[in-house]
Amino acid sequence: MFKESINSISMTWQDKINKINQQDCLELMKEMPDGCVDLCVTDPPYGIDYQSNMRIQSKQFEKLENDDNDMRFVAFKEIYRVLKNDSVIVSFCSFKNYAVDYLELEKYFNIKNCIIWFKGGGGIGDLEHSLLTDYEMAIVGHKGLCPIRGKRDGSVWEAQKVFSGAMTHPTEKPIDIMGRIIGKFSDVGNLVFDPFMGSWTTARACMEMERNFIGAELSADYCEIGKQRLRQQVLL
Amino acid sequence: MFKESINSISMTWQDKINKINQQDCLELMKEMPDGCVDLCVTDPPYGIDYQSNMRIQSKQFEKLENDDNDMRFVAFKEIYRVLKNDSVIVSFCSFKNYAVDYLELEKYFNIKNCIIWFKGGGGIGDLEHSLLTDYEMAIVGHKGLCPIRGKRDGSVWEAQKVFSGAMTHPTEKPIDIMGRIIGKFSDVGNLVFDPFMGSWTTARACMEMERNFIGAELSADYCEIGKQRLRQQVLL
DNA sequence: ACTACGGTTGAATCCTGAA
DNA sequence: GTTCAGGATTCAACCGTAG
Numbered sequence: 182m183f184k185e186s187i188n189s190i191s192m193t194w195q196d197k198i199n200k201i202n203q204q205d206c207l208e209l210m211k212e213m214p215d216g217c218v219d220l221c222v223t224d225p226p227y228g229i230d231y232q233s234n235m236r237i238q239s240k241q242f243e244k245l246e247n248d249d250n251d252m253r254f255v256a257f258k259e260i261y262r263v264l265k266n267d268s269v270i271v272s273f274c275s276f277k278n279y280a281v282d283y284l285e286l287e288k289y290f291n292i293k294n295c296i297i298w299f300k301g302g303g304g305i306g307d308l309e310h311s312l313l314t315d316y317e318m319a320i321v322g323h324k325g326l327c328p329i330r331g332k333r334d335g336s337v338w339e340a341q342k343v344f345s346g347a348m349t350h351p352t353e354k355p356i357d358i359m360g361r362i363i364g365k366f367s368d369v370g371n372l373v374f375d376p377f378m379g380s381w382t383t384a385r386a387c388m389e390m391e392r393n394f395i396g397a398e399l400s401a402d403y404c405e406i407g408k409q410r411l412r413q414q415v416l417l
Numbered sequence: 418m419f420k421e422s423i424n425s426i427s428m429t430w431q432d433k434i435n436k437i438n439q440q441d442c443l444e445l446m447k448e449m450p451d452g453c454v455d456l457c458v459t460d461p462p463y464g465i466d467y468q469s470n471m472r473i474q475s476k477q478f479e480k481l482e483n484d485d486n487d488m489r490f491v492a493f494k495e496i497y498r499v500l501k502n503d504s505v506i507v508s509f510c511s512f513k514n515y516a517v518d519y520l521e522l523e524k525y526f527n528i529k530n531c532i533i534w535f536k537g538g539g540g541i542g543d544l545e546h547s548l549l550t551d552y553e554m555a556i557v558g559h560k561g562l563c564p565i566r567g568k569r570d571g572s573v574w575e576a577q578k579v580f581s582g583a584m585t586h587p588t589e590k591p592i593d594i595m596g597r598i599i600g601k602f603s604d605v606g607n608l609v610f611d612p613f614m615g616s617w618t619t620a621r622a623c624m625e626m627e628r629n630f631i632g633a634e635l636s637a638d639y640c641e642i643g644k645q646r647l648r649q650q651v652l653l
Numbered sequence: 654a655c656t657a658c659g660g661t662t663g664a665a666t667c668c669t670g671a672a
Numbered sequence: 673g674t675t676c677a678g679g680a681t682t683c684a685a686c687c688g689t690a691g
Contacts, residue, residue, distance in 0.1 A: 276528075276530070276531035277528075279515060279516065279519070279531075280515065280516040280517075280519040280520050280523075281516075283515070283516040284516050284520075287516075292513075293543065293546060293547045293548075294512070294547055294548040294550065295512035295515075295550075296548065297533055297535075297552060297573070299533075299535075299573045301571070307529065308569060309562075309564055309565065310529060310559065310562045310563060310564055310565060311529045311530055311565070311569075312529075312530040312532065312557070312565065312569065312570055312571065312572045312601075313569055313570065313571045313572060314530065314531075314571075314572050315571040315572055315573060316533060316571075316572060316573050321548070323546065326545075326546045327546060328545055328546055329545065329546060329547070329548065332684080333540075333544060333547075333548065333549055333683075333684070334548055334549065334684095335537070335539075335548065335549045335550075335551040335684090335685090336548050336549060336550050336551055336552060337533070337535045337551060337552050337573070365548075460664095462664090463664060465664065465665095466677095467664045467665090468664095468665095468677095468678085469663085469664080470662075470663055470665075471662075471663085472661075472662075473661090473662095481664090509664095510664095511664060513664090537685070537686080538662075538663070538684085538685050538686060539662085539663050539664095539665090539684085539685080540662075540663060540665095540682080540683055540684050540685065541662080541663040541665045541666075541681090541682070541683085542663085542665035542666055542682085543665070543666055543667080543682095544665095544666090544681090544682050544683065544684095545682095547665085547666085549663095549683095549684075549685090550664090550665085551685090553664075577686095578662095578663090578686090580686095580687085581661075581662060581663090581687090582687095587664075588664050655691105656690105656691090657689105657690085657691080658688105658689090658690085658691100659687105659688095659689090659690105660686105660687085660688085660689100661685105661686085661687080661688100662683105662684105662685090662686080662687095663682100663683105663684105663685100665681105665682100666680105666681085666682095667679105667680085667681080667682105668678105668679090668680080668681095669677105669678090669679085669680100670676105670677100670678095671675105671676090671677090671678105672674105672675090672676085672677105
């Protein structure tokens with residue numbers, strides 16, 4: 182009790198930099214001032230898992246199927262606020278939710294690219310009528326104008342999927358892709374924000390790329406996995 | 418005068434199969450009955466007021482006709498009507514108009530894929546802040562459920578751009594890509610529809626793939642080019 | 654068959670001047 | 673002030689030729 186009250190008084194948002202933080206991202210962002218981060222890279226949740234875990238209070242009586250969109254949309258607006266000028270958000274999505282995310286992000290950001298992560302390999306789904314969707318998309322939205330670091334790359338990036346035996350999260354992105362995004366749109370020593378950390382891949386990529394990170398993840402299990410992954414990182 | 422009236426009485430939509438047809442596609446579709454075509458492949462104007470940057474004097478391409486969102490959206494509805502059950506529309510777009518096209522097509526079609534044509538090259542635009550967009554998208558929407566012919570391919574298709582010296586239309590798609598789409602979603606002898614024929618690439622791909630075609634193009638110049646291209650095709 | 658080198662391009666974007 | 677059309681700009685990737 183005493184310790185908690187001490188924490189709640191003394192803990193600032195900056196104390197959460199480079200740490201595993203089990204929290205709702207909207208709560209975290211409330212603590213963060215305008216323009217405090219240099220880049221946002223994120224892979225926001227869709228679908229059932231999210232609906233069961235992260236319904237936002239103000240919308241709790243609305244239809245369930247809209248909850249995940251509402252959550253992302255509220256987050257996008259806040260992400261815009263905490264990003265500094267001349268920086269970007271890079272937000273992953275599939276071809277099915279690209280449309281709604283694009284139109285929502287477009288309200289705040291100047292969308293200048295869509296990166297195609299070509300991951301190859303097999304897949305599931307409707308084998309008879311559907312092509313295999315062997316890629317994912319990432320929308321790049323600018324607050325102001327963020328310069329590309331290094332060479333001007335194309336938009337189709339090929340990278341191996343995370344080996345299923347090593348995967349710690351169902352939608353885990355490879356370190357290669359995360360690192361490449363971080364390298365293209367931020368500098369060494371910058372602060373990178375990911376409101377939906379999942380298994381903390383963004384955090385691990387930041388350590389490899391010598392960036393600071395801040396982020397949140399609601400699930401205690403994934404935060405525990407994140408702690409293990411970052412500990413491994415330190416030992417490397 | 419006499420000949421015109423004869424034509425207007427006797428000319429049916431079926432007389433326009435496998436022919437160059439200079440016409441507004443909405444007018445053509447009015448003549449076509451429900452469920453009369455087996456596949457629609459099209460590359461509509463994206464609504465971006467595109468001015469080709471081609472610097473060869475002989476190829477100063479004009480801006481495209483029908484280059485607005487409303488035109489595409491009205492066409493989509495009619496395309497749905499003229500498609501038979503268990504068939505698809507494959508409609509090209511860029512990452513900038515994907516969102517609006519997706520939401521409009523979704524009103525009628527069950528969207529099951531988005532093909533990425535990875536074309537490489539390019540390089541114009543905002544060199545400092547923007548990645549190179551070296552691909553185009555094609556939305557695959559089902560009326561009913563259209564089976565995939567042959568192998569279940571992935572969705573990222575690499576193919577060379579049309580060589581600039583041979584290009585007859587500022588946004589011309591390669592025969593390879595058109596032929597591959599036609600082969601995946603139709604059978605030999607089927608009727609393939611393209612309301613925005615441009616330089617009649619879809620028609621030429623149909624002849625190579627032994628499909629019948631029907632389509633329209635407003636520009637007399639591009640229809641003339643189409644005639645020449647199809648004549649060349651016959652000689653092959 | 655290779656590499657080297659110089660010319661050309663791009664469903665773009667920026668800037669300027671006119672209305 | 674604002675919108676809009678037209679012209680200038682840009683460089684990594686690609687093509688063609690030469691060695």
